[in-house]
Amino acid sequence: MTTSTASSHDSQGWRADIEAAARRLQQDGRGFVRETPLWRLPASALGLEAPGAEVWLKLEHLQSGGSFKARGMMNRLLANPIPAAGVVVASGGNAGIATAGAARALGVPCEVFLPGVSPEAKRQKLRDLGATVNVVGELYVDALEACLARQQATGALLTHAYDQPEVVAGAGTLGREIEAQAGGVPDAVLVSVGGGGLVGGLAGWFEDRTRVIALEPEGSPTLYRAREAGEPVDVAVGGLAADSLGARRIGDIAWQIAQQHVPEALLLTETAIRDAQQWLWTEMKLAVEAAAALPLAALHSGAVHLQPGQRVCLIVCGANVDPATVA
Template sequence: MEQAATRLSEQGRGYVRQTPLWKLPGDALGVTQPGVQVWLKLEQLQASGSFKARGMMNRLLAHPQAAERGVIVASGGNAGIATAGAAQALGVPCEVFLPEISSPAKQARLASLGARVVVGGAAYADALAACLARQKETGALLTHAYDQPEVVAGAGTLGREVEAQGGLPDSVLVSVGGGGLVGGLTAWFERRARVVALEPELAPTLHSARAAGEPVDVDVGGVAADSLGARRIGALAWEITQSHLHDAILLSDADIRAAQLWLWRELKLAVEPAAALPLAALQSGRYRPSEGEQVCLIVCGANVDPATLNA
């Protein structure tokens, strides 16, 4: 983690940003328990619009010679945008494979970054299969959306940054798709803070793995599927979360959507559904902080079509 932080601060400077940490009284966000303080880690302001910039840039910087042949990635959108942005910053060609559920806003963003975009397959797993086949042909550096050591370590620098900015929170609420972010945060905080994994009811990769005792394939769908659409939790995240994760909670699409719209109406934060899960956990009562708790919400991404916030 420290190596990733050093690499990003020295070689990724000007691309990977330090994002703000905003501390608010809990009642400002609808929390009824007395004395709760909510920290909003505004990672949607990160380069590329999501936390993914940290891991993707770390991956490319760790393999500069391999990246000379180009970089290739399969993504629901955010990892692709982050990889394309990092590649553009380093002058590396980039190819991105997306599933058909990826949003038009994310596809447009990728095109603007100069990436070659290939759309096909119903879900992320289909895009990944096509990406792997193509990588064998080209020899490009493969950047995985969530299951490579450099990607997980890069994501974990977010936790390091939270602690440097605000001290150690009591709890950290974080959305989970393939698990790169929850893996990185859990590795950083270990048991020093309670890390709580949040997933949509319609995309329960980690929840299902915990129930089965091992990673398993699940059907995915719902409002956050373009970001949290992995069918199976990543092997690295699974290993890390076995020893240090505090809890895993499922949330309904209705609660996720309500929190997303609340963030826009009340705080003018335009975020994608995946970024709204931590607030949804609080406002729905699925996570109930203790009196006086300092709870950090990871607001992880902003790659959203603004028109969808006018509901």
């Protein structure tokens, strides 16, 4: 089941949409979306041996609501009229938090449908933001079905976690921001994939000017399995990052963009992800969720080899985690 309105955007179309999203967020977003820091570190600072190489950490976990989702959700709300019923979203947590925060900033009601796998910390955050919270089923697809039924009944504006053009374009503003901050593009961008809104937005912005590498846990391989099958397919979902990378299939929009501009989709083990998550805390005092640790896990595990002189950007995408689980 999908709510995508994916079209035959060419890459120039996505770049234009991302530029429009950036203007919209700056002019009308009431300061909700922040410019997040870009750390440019020598490879040795992350325990890597590659002379002259730089690793850029895009600290998007410091974004409003604790994840990159703020960009796409606010862009979706700003780009559409919002009915009296407000907005409704199904989410593993981060998209719901971002939608609820954007709705509060704009003064409109928000209802969020969560799967049972979502952690209590995310549920409480939603309540604190004033959202109506419904926990339905165990997985994201269960929450989505209930959300779509509620939208049909109330006429609320549906905000999809990853598969709407405004959501993808909003996520793409992250790539635009990286390029502006660095004064150029890195040699590669490493990014976690669930439903694909972030990888789609980044690849839509960077096109073929850099190497966008998609990373997935072995327990939630939506893009990897789609590549094997030649089309999006349903996959079993589970494991360490299922609360934030728990989509059952890659989004239609991300699939279209990835076909053109994402040359690699790699799988990472639970052990590599957990080790990287704990390393980010113990060595850099960054308390981030498992999904945010995949880019570093790819380097530490050797799934991606950092070459001498390379500049590689790691998207640290979210921080909605109980700190006690990473300490």
